[in-house]
Amino acid sequence: MNRKTASEIVAGIFVIALGMLTLFKALFGWTLDISAASFWALVIMAVAITSIIHRGVRFYNVVFLIIGGWIIINDLGLLGRHTFLTLVAIIIIAFGMWIVYNAVKASVVGNSTSADMNDFIHFSNSFNNVKIANSSKSFKGGHITSTFGTITIDLSQIAIQSNAIIDISATFGSIIIIMPRNIPYRTDVTPVFGTFINNAPIVPPTNGLPFLMIKGSTVFGTCTLK
Structure with a gap:
């Protein structure tokens, strides 16, 4: 308009x-x-x-x-x-x-998903429900913030060339990350009156190979890995 x-x-x-x-x-x-x-x-x-x-x-x-x-x-x-x-x-x-x-x-x-190919992501969501699928072949990490809303990030199609760090923050909100199945990952998420749930298949880090790090905090919120 x-x-x-x-x-x-x-x-x-x-x-x-x-x-x-x-x-x-x-x-x-x-x-x-x-x-x-x-x-x-x-x-x-x-x-x-x-x-x-x-x-x-x-x-x-x-x-x-x-x-x-x-x-x-x-x-x-x-x-x-x-x-x-x-x-x-x-x-x-x-x-x-x-x-x-x-x-x-x-x-x-709920089935509507936005496509994204950025190597470095920065998603912030408030009072909404958002779904994004990233398919970068040189993924470098980024930031995900959810406040009083839900944000779902599909990373199942990404590839990394070096260690990538995703910094998450869920405050009275929910973050859902669909993890890649062939990339080693580590987690360092601190719940503060919130929850962190890891339902993703375990892909342990291998010496010499890059890995994906999920870190951050959930304050009265939830982060779930699938």
């Missing part, structure tokens, strides 16, 4: 919002006075809506949209006591809905 179309959509949404406020004034006597807080809340919501249109639904832009809406509703006097606690509760509910959304999305598009 181009910027012109996105801008027109945002403008249309605010015209609809203005019409609804006018309707509510006519029906319920609500005031149309816009305070500084409501003005900036509208700006925050505009940025969030534009981000959703351009980048799709993300947890952060949904949170900004909720915060903007909460400020306006609170400014209208529609929230009672414990307004901050109400905002926290709404964000927690949104986070739970986001987890469910990602689970459903993963079940629908």
Whole structure:
């Protein structure tokens, strides 16, 4: 979607919002006075809506949209006591809905795998489910990070010319690595309230031959070798 179309959509949404406020004034006597807080809340919501249109639904832009809406509703006097606690509760509910959304999305598009041929990988995933297959014939290692999401890396087709190190970090997330069957490997993963599971076939290191090293940490997360 181009910027012109996105801008027109945002403008249309605010015209609809203005019409609804006018309707509510006519029906319920609500005031149309816009305070500084409501003005900036509208700006925050505009940025969030534009981000959703351009980048799709993300947890952060949904949170900004909720915060903007909460400020306006609170400014209208529609929230009672414990307004901050109400905002926290709404964000927690949104986070739970986001987890469910990602689970459903993963079940629908779970077979979609992105191809990659880079010798050095750098994958970072948050609040999503990602599958990548690397087929580099001169693989050198890299970094894999997962936060509140799942990332699956298929390395079964790689080849290495020298020792390769993969540094992993799973924080409230999951990393799954499908290991090559003919390359020796070593592991040095430290679980911190997390788990490290090695279900890959054992290919012990051989003197003089390069090996693959998997190292890093799992903090309330999981790393699984297959």
